[in-house]
């Protein structure tokens with residue numbers, strides 16, 4: 161594969177090249193990894209930047225409906241929109257439940273949009289790296305907005321929050337006592353809460369839920385990266401396409417304020433550091449699962465079980481042998 165040619169075609173916005181590039185970064189093959197690294201290095205030089213918007217919400221809150229309506233609004237304004245998904249459950253089901261093109265029919269047919277189903281991977285670390293690299297590719301291909309969707313289960317929200325400029329939490333109207341259902345961590349990560357389905361019979365419940373969350377957000381935190389009045393909770397109706405323009409206006413206002421005040425660059429820098437540290441941890445864990453460490457661990461474990469050596473001493477010895485040796489003096 162000619163990586164230089166692929167990079168040029170991605171930079172010129174060719175969608176098939178972008179899709180091929182993403183397939184390359186998703187591959188686990190060692191030769192593909194080094195080609196992917198080469199590709200990303202070439203694309204980074206272009207220095208293009210998209211607004212990265214993370215979107216999380218439990219199944220059924222209306223993520224795909226929202227992305228379709230919101231995405232259609234953006235492409236109608238002449239913006240180019242890419243949609244990626246982080247789907248930890250695809251590892252279990254063996255297939256993708258997110259990013260499925262049939263869920264976003266109008267958007268997937270629009271020439272200004274690019275929708276990529278989530279890769280099925282065995283662990284979140286792998287999905288995270290591939291998604292980050294796919295974001296890089298979409299930015300290089302000149303997309304203005306990259307939407308990264310995830311179901312709000314387990315750690316996937318954290319993963320998406322750590323690769324987004326703006327992290328949105330999509331909620332459905334609820335009875336008053338359901339506030340606790342949202343984990344504190346995800347509330348803290350949210351830059352904006354959107355209460356969907358604010359239409360028909362659900363409208364007043366949505367308004368109430370929105371007020372509850374607005375109150376909870378105010379109590380929960382005041383971060384340096386939030387201007388006065390943020391984080392906000394808003395009501396939207398993805399189905400009726402209500403409130404999407406105000407949500408977009410709020411996102412742009414927040415993004416603009418953060419840019420002016422240095423928080424945008426700082427957040428990206430902190431995210432780069434977060435992913436570096438995560439990659440180091442992943443790399444170390446991967447080495448533990450490979451020979452010769454794997455065999456040595458089994459041997460030490462047998463001695464620990466037999467009471468010949470303590471757990472702590474065995475761990476120290478193993479780490480000193482296998483980690484100490486390969487580190488530069």
Ligand code: GDP
Nearest residue numbers: 218219220221222223224225357397398399400
């Ligand atoms: P996802 O699982 O989060 O992607 O949710 P979907 O977008 O598939 O929507 C789940 C259900 O909620 C579907 O039956 C949608 O038609 C419905 N839905 C989505 N958005 C709205 C909305 O704004 N208002 C109403 N009333 N229903 C909606």
